Amino acid sequence: MDSATLLLGLGMIAFVGSHLLMSHPLRPALVRQFGPSGFLGVYSLVSLITFSGAVVAFGKAPSGPQLWDGQALVPWVIASLLTLVALALFLASFAGNPALAGTDVSGLSTRLPHGALKVTRHPMMSAFTLWGVSHILVAPSPRSIILAGGVIALAVIGSRGQDAKKAALYGRDWRAWMKRTTFLPNPAAFASLGFYWVAALPVWMLVTWLHLKFALVPAGLWLWLEQL
Incomplete structure (x- = not known):
């Protein structure tokens, strides 16, 4: 497997994994730490960063x-x-x-x-x-x-x-x-x-x-x- 495809796989694992963790087991603690609005900001930022990284890797991976x-x-x-x-x-x-x-x-x-x-x-x-x-x-x-x-x-x-x-x-x-x-x-x-x-x-x-x-x-x- 080439490096770009590997990075794409890692990026999607990070995107899916962080999304599920923040949506369920980590959500109560994050809301307590950052408040409802702050939680949405953290949630959105992490999702944007991980998915953007996956998209960049997708563009570099062979078709x-x-x-x-x-x-x-x-x-x-x-x-x-x-x-x-x-x-x-x-x-x-x-x-x-x-x-x-x-x-x-x-x-x-x-x-x-x-x-x-x-x-x-x-x-x-x-x-x-x-x-x-x-x-x-x-x-x-x-x-x-x-x-x-x-x-x-x-x-x-x-x-x-x-x-x-x-x-x-x-x-x-x-x-x-x-x-x-x-x-x-x-x-x-x-x-x-x-x-x-x-x-x-x-x-x-x-x-x-x-x-x-x-x-x-x-x-x-x-x-x-x-x-x-």
Whole structure:
């Protein structure tokens, strides 16, 4: 393994590990030490430094070998659809999502899931997971697997950690909510995203266009539109 790929792996371990540690076992001590606002500042700074280091290493790591042709029709179409779903889930995750930090969950045991919460109780983390899977599909190289795989690991483990922490904090309310919702996204409930499909499409076109202009790598429909 070359040095840049090794540094990328170490950077993602630091990013994921520090994120999980600060989110769960170290959080009470850090909040006592720095206060709520100071904790958010430390949390954000550590996450920014570790992820930025990983991104720099990613740029220096070799782009191959590729395990398969990520620009072939099937993986490209699947990945493009996954990123669109991920964006719709991400946008919808800000509406009445009890998994978000600071959200009031009192009486949650009496609520029925709606919108993105019919798809999964962790729409934001599911969006990050789908983003990671889509990027591995279209760029199945060691560096992409390490970077995107780290994001997937953080989203999945972080979601499990959220469930455990909120079940401990809110007891019956959160356990009842877990029974009414699913951990993994339920494709049969995608229609529940409603308006967010309409909102996601133009944002998806813009984001994939920016991906081409700034990362110099085509994404989504731009792989073919640029050739017209």
